[in-house]
Amino acid sequence: MPSTGGCFIIPADHVNEGATVDTPLIIGLTGGIGSGKSAAAERFASQHGIHVVDADIKSRVVVEPGRPALGQIVDRFGQAVLQADGQLDRAALRQRVFAEPAERQWLEQLLHPLIRDEIVTDLHSAQSPYALLVSPLLVESGQHRLTRRVLVIDVPQALQISRTLARDGVPEAQVRAILQAQASREERLRHAHDVIVNDRDLATLHAGVDRLHQYYLSLREGAKP
Numbered sequence: 739m740p741s742t743g744g745c746f747i748i749p750a751d752h753v754n755e756g757a758t759v760d761t762p763l764i765i766g767l768t769g770g771i772g773s774g775k776s777a778a779a780e781r782f783a784s785q786h787g788i789h790v791v792d793a794d795i796k797s798r799v800v801v802e803p804g805r806p807a808l809g810q811i812v813d814r815f816g817q818a819v820l821q822a823d824g825q826l827d828r829a830a831l832r833q834r835v836f837a838e839p840a841e842r843q844w845l846e847q848l849l850h851p852l853i854r855d856e857i858v859t860d861l862h863s864a865q866s867p868y869a870l871l872v873s874p875l876l877v878e879s880g881q882h883r884l885t886r887r888v889l890v891i892d893v894p895q896a897l898q899i900s901r902t903l904a905r906d907g908v909p910e911a912q913v914r915a916i917l918q919a920q921a922s923r924e925e926r927l928r929h930a931h932d933v934i935v936n937d938r939d940l941a942t943l944h945a946g947v948d949r950l951h952q953y954y955l956s957l958r959e960g961a962k963p
């Protein structure tokens with residue numbers, strides 16, 4: 739495991755297959771639930787103007803009322819996963835799919851291709867020196883193949899759980915079930931080119947982001963003819 743509070747860069751020859759310096763620079767940012775992906779992405783965006791594409795946000799777009807996927811979800815799970823206003827009741831669906839792995843897999847096979855399409859369209863509109871693809875399932879869903887490098891926000895599991903409980907106020911058993919459905923810390927780190935260990939305060943996280951931003955800019959500059 740990387741040591742505490744640091745930011746690590748693995749040498750640049752270990753880049754993802756298929757990605758070359760001629761392609762737009764897309765950095766994948768991942769981490770388990772409550773690891774601090776959104777907090778890190780917010781720093782890249784607000785401090786450095788980096789275009790952020792967030793898979794969790796895309797997962798809401800593809801089930802908006804009127805989208806075919808919402809009808810398919812209601813056909814499978816019933817009206818209990820719809821709110822009175824016709825929107826998906828995300829808490830109700832969350833309860834179902836994290837209690838029943840086969841139902842989660844059904845939902846993923848429906849939504850992941852749609853989420854991927856939304857991601858690709860959005861990445862094409864990026865104007866910043868590089869773009870960030872933020873996804874909790876970057877590795878699990880194969881979305882990392884869209885990226886040149888993978889940045890993992892790494893935290894000990896106990897901190898993931900306590901921060902998620904403080905943020906969401908959901909039962910601990912549900913957070914543990916979500917963790918079980920995600921890649922292990924070790925597996926995620928196997929795909930990492932860069933790692934920020936987010937076990938200290940937000941200022942330390944921001945400092946790690948700022949260092950990596952400079953590094954990603956240098957990669958972009960290296961790509962120019």
Ligand SMILES: CC(C)(COP(=O)(O)OP(=O)(O)OC[C@H]1O[C@@H](n2cnc3c(N)ncnc32)[C@H](O)[C@@H]1O)[C@@H](O)C(=O)NCCC(=O)NCCS
Nearest residue numbers: 770771793794797828829831832849853874875916919920
């Ligand atoms: C089950 C749903 C409706 C719950 O919605 P809710 O608003 O409560 O949570 P949200 O979407 O914001 O996700 C919160 C966190 O849960 C975790 N999570 C979400 N989906 C999954 C999944 N399929 N497997 C493992 N963890 C997941 C992630 O850490 C994510 O950051 C929603 O997560 C969903 O539609 N999931 C399936 C689509 C998916 O895989 N999305 C992940 C991005 S690709």
Ligand SMILES: Nc1ncnc2c1ncn2[C@@H]1O[C@H](COP(=O)(O)OP(=O)(O)OP(=O)(O)O)[C@@H](O)[C@H]1O
Nearest residue numbers: 770771772773774775776777901905938939940943
């Ligand atoms: N270094 C830190 N110090 C204190 N709190 C933090 C730190 N990093 C993140 N947090 C807090 O922990 C919670 C989880 O962080 P965040 O929402 O960024 O995680 P996430 O990886 O995006 O989660 P999810 O996968 O559920 O979307 C938030 O309330 C956030 O403000």
